[in-house]
Amino acid sequence: MIAQPIDYFLIVWFALAALSTAYVAWDQFRHNPEPVVMKWGFVLVTLYMGPIGLLLYVMADKEPGPGEHEQFIKPLWKQGAGSTIHCVAGDATGIILAAVVTAALGLPMWLDLIVEYVAGFAFGLFIFQSLFMKNMMGGSYWDNVKKSFMPEFISMNAMMAGMAPVMTLLMMGRDMRAMEPTELLFWGVMSIGVIAGFVVTYPVNVWMVSRRMKHGLMTERQNKTAQTKNHGHTGGGHDSAKSSPGDHHAMQPNVTRPQLAAVTMATGLMLLAGMTFPALFVNMRLSARDVGGAIMPPGMIMGWDTPGAAMRDMAAIAPRLVAHTAAQDAQGDTALEPRIENGVKVFDLEASVVRWNILPDVQVEGYAFNRQIPGPRLRVTEGDRVRINVTNKLPESTTVHWHGLILPNEMDGPANITQKPIAPGGKYVYEFTTEQSGTYFYHTHDHVDRQQAFGLYGALIIDPKNRDEEPRANHEYILQLQEWLEREGLTYPAMLMEGALPNYLTINGKAYPATDTVKMKVGETIKLRFIGSNNNFVHPMHVHGGPFTVVARDGNVLPTAARFEADTVNVGPGQRYDVIWTARRPGKWIVHCHIPHHTTNNNVEQEGAGGLTMVLDVQA
Known part of the structure; x- marks a missing residue:
């Protein structure tokens, strides 16, 4: 749904991301001498990070000329970028898949983050590290799981420390369409989150490459007789040899236990901060279902205790819900003539979402009875039996209250008190005999502050049986204020x-x-x-x-x-x-x-x- 200027930016961003990914995939698989797992790593990261992924590929990995890849990727910063790419490709894939599932299941945000962490860590460790790297690392699959556990744990902690607060604060900010996987904004937030995760985990990966705990960028060339693979282990050097893939498992970490413990503790604290910091500002108990893609008004104060129902009540009308756009000069408060059925005056009211001009150049989305704001004027006489058939075509339940009238309690209209609310698509019949005369009005009595503010009201004029009892004038005009x-x-x-x-x-x-x-x-x-x-x-x-x-x-x-x-x-x-x-x-x-x-x-x-x-x- 295009509802905000950011939506246009996202369309351009993802168009560029698609083009960038297509180029990286084409160049990697046709020209770049690199192991397949790293080719897919760059493709996935470019898909998630768009033009930034393309920039990383061109600056750190794309072979500038024939036979130059080995020398080009030697610098430690490039080796660290390659290690981070590999980490992000696996972890982010798991995180994004988990985010889609948890949103569909309606899990609260605090649980969502935990599931995303577990999924990202599992996908990165068991799939991208231990499975996809098995041929290069040598040994059995479970040997590789053991060897990869600590590097993946440290890297994932740092990455989630960057992603978690960015995703949470953006998803639960003003525009909570970001919590819905069906919205482009959700994927925009995922992209920003992956970029933040990359930035935070990059220094950790540079350190691990320099300590020979992780592989950096590698070169793999094919010829008729052998396969040559070069991979970076230290800051500026490479071990180069014509060898079998299994030789690569010989890389031995150059790190002390105190160093490993300190880095693990630091990234653990980073993760804890990243997962809990958003709870100072947003209600982490809410889920995508609780907020329903709400867009909050500018300046509304939302805190960690703001309930989802309040957010939905304050939210803007989604433009996609508009069922009718009224003419620019359309008028509200037009008289609705009843039909007579067995002596009963019958009116039909239909509540729906409309687009309405309050000025020639200013349109609003509103809730309307019979496609007009205010709703049609109902005019009857004291003592009349009236029946009002109400059909609800709003995206939420509603009722109608007859303000100030003496009538049977079940006809009064307060939702969940005197009647069950009229569900979307439902109908309700109000019928009563008027016992008063004068100026009255009808309005919604379900989510009143929201629905009445959007225009769900109308005038009800009851003329006295004896018109001489009523003060008369040459003209009459009704003013409904809003x-x-x-x-x-x-x-x-x-x-x-x-x-x-x-x-x-x-x-x-x-x-x-x-x-x-x-x-x-x-x-x-x-x-x-x-x-x-x-x-x-x-x-x-x-x-x-x-x-x-x-x-x-x-x-x-x-x-x-x-x-x-x-x-x-x-x-x-x-x-x-x-x-x-x-x-x-x-x-x-x-x-x-x-x-x-x-x-x-x-x-x-x-x-x-x-x-x-x-x-x-x-x-x-």
């Missing part, structure tokens, strides 16, 4: 917590100047129905051009004596206010939140305002 967080091309749920504060705010799914303009004439009135569909902030909604009269609150019409004039009402999450404003003078009078930051778009004013702003255009 906060959004859109960063770097991804949409996150806006919340009042670190890293999740909103940078866009909308009225009925649009930010000014894309919000509606209501045309009126002097002397006319308008009923503004403010709905606190917002999740986080109290929005002091203010109207220019004179005060309004507050006539209803939370769906309840205020008695005449209790009504009052104001020019600002604080609309908190879940609150509703009905106010009637009179157009006293011609002009463009704005309705807006009186928190200045909430009238900007990504901290910028456009055409004089932004965010929670709309215009009442009064003509004489």
